[in-house]
Amino acid sequence: MAAFVSALLLLGASTVVAGPLFPRQGAAAVTVTVTAAAPTSTAWDAGAVHDYPIHASCNATQHAYIKKGLDETMLICSQARNHILRWGNTSEIYQKYFGDGLVSEPLGWYTKIVDGDKSDVLFRCDDIDGNCEQPGWAGHWRGQNGTSETVLCDLSYEIRKPLNGMCMFGYNVANGATNFYWASDLLHRLLHIPKVSEGVVGHYNDEEMDKYLGVVSLAKMNSTYAARNSDTLQYFALEVYAHDVAVPGIGCAGTYNPLSFSTVAPASSASAVVGASTMKTPAAASATLVTAAASAAPTEACEPHGNHWHCPPGVPEPTSPPA
C-alpha cells in the first residue's frame, strides 16, 4: 500500500486528479454557481499581535497565571468600554470617576488595551533586574532598563486574586487596593508602558491624599487629567465590572472609610502569612486595626514607579529607591 501511494505521488498531482481511477464523487449532482471572487484580503493587518507577549522565561505555571490575569484585564477593560458606550456621561459611575470629562479619551484607552496591537509589550519572569528578592516586591516596570517590559515576581502568584473573587474577601472599591485583583494590577502595569499610555497616562491624583479620595477629587477638580489618570482608569474598570457583571445592579462600590485602609490581611491563612511577611507593619498597628477587621481592606504592597514608591497609607516606604 505504501509503495502504491508513493508511486502515485511520484506521478504528480495533476495525473492523480485527472486520472480515470479517481472520478469525482457526486459530481453529477452538484451545481456550482460561480460568483465574482470576493476581493481578497490585502492582509492590511499582517503581523498583528493579539495577545500581550509573555516571555520564555515564564514557565508553564507562571505563563498560565499571567495569561489568565491578562485575559481578566481584557474583561474589565472591555466592560468599562461597553459601559461608556452604552451610558456615556449619564452613568453615575462615569461621573464619579471622570466628572464632566469627554468620554472619548477613557474610551480610547480601554479600546487600545482591548483591541489594540499588542506587540512591543513584554511580561517576563526572570527577575532580570534583581529586584524580586526584596520583600514585598510583586513585580515592576523596568523603566530605563526596558520601557516596554514588566517583570513579575513570584509574590504575584500568591497575592493577586482572580476576577471570580470580585466583591469577595472583604473587598470593596472604595476601600480595597487597586492591585487586589490580577485584572487591575496588570492594567496598572500596562498603563506604564509608553506604547499603551502614549506618555500621557500617568499618576495625577494628589499624593497627599488617600488614593481613592484623590481620584474622586480629581474627577471634580480636573476632569481632563482624570481621563489620563492611571488609578482612575483602574477604579472605574473595577467598579463597573463589579456593578455590571460580578454582582449585577449592585456591585460593591463601598463607602470610603479611612480606618479600613488597614494592613489587615484577608482572612485566608495563606494570604495572611504573605501579607504579614511582606508588609513589615508594626504588629501593634495591625492588632489595633483587627478590631475593625469586619470591613478590613485587603493588603496592598508598595509599588515602584520608576524612581519612586507608591505606598498605601500607613505602609512605610522601603528605605532604598526602586531604581
Ligand SMILES: *[C@@H]1O[C@H](CO)[C@@H](O)[C@H](O)[C@H]1NC(C)=O
Ligand atoms: C515555575 O516557577 C515557579 C517559581 O519559580 C515554581 O514554583 C514552579 O514550580 C515552576 N513551575 C513549573 C511547571 O516548573
Ligand SMILES: *[C@@H]1O[C@H](CO)[C@@H](O)[C@H](O)[C@H]1NC(C)=O
Ligand atoms: C454630557 O455630555 C454632553 C454632551 O457632550 C454635555 O452636554 C453634558 O453637559 C455632559 N454632562 C455631564 C454631566 O458631564
Ligand SMILES: *[C@@H]1O[C@H](CO)[C@@H](O)[C@H](O)[C@H]1NC(C)=O
Ligand atoms: C490638571 O492637572 C494637571 C496635571 O497635574 C495640571 O498640569 C493642570 O494644571 C491641572 N489643571 C487644573 C485646571 O487644575
Ligand SMILES: *[C@@H]1O[C@H](CO)[C@@H](O)[C@H](O)[C@H]1NC(C)=O
Ligand atoms: C536597571 O538595571 C540596573 C543594573 O542591573 C539595576 O541596578 C536597576 O535597579 C534596574 N532598574 C530597575 C527599575 O529595575
Ligand SMILES: [Zn+2]
Ligand atoms: Zn503606576
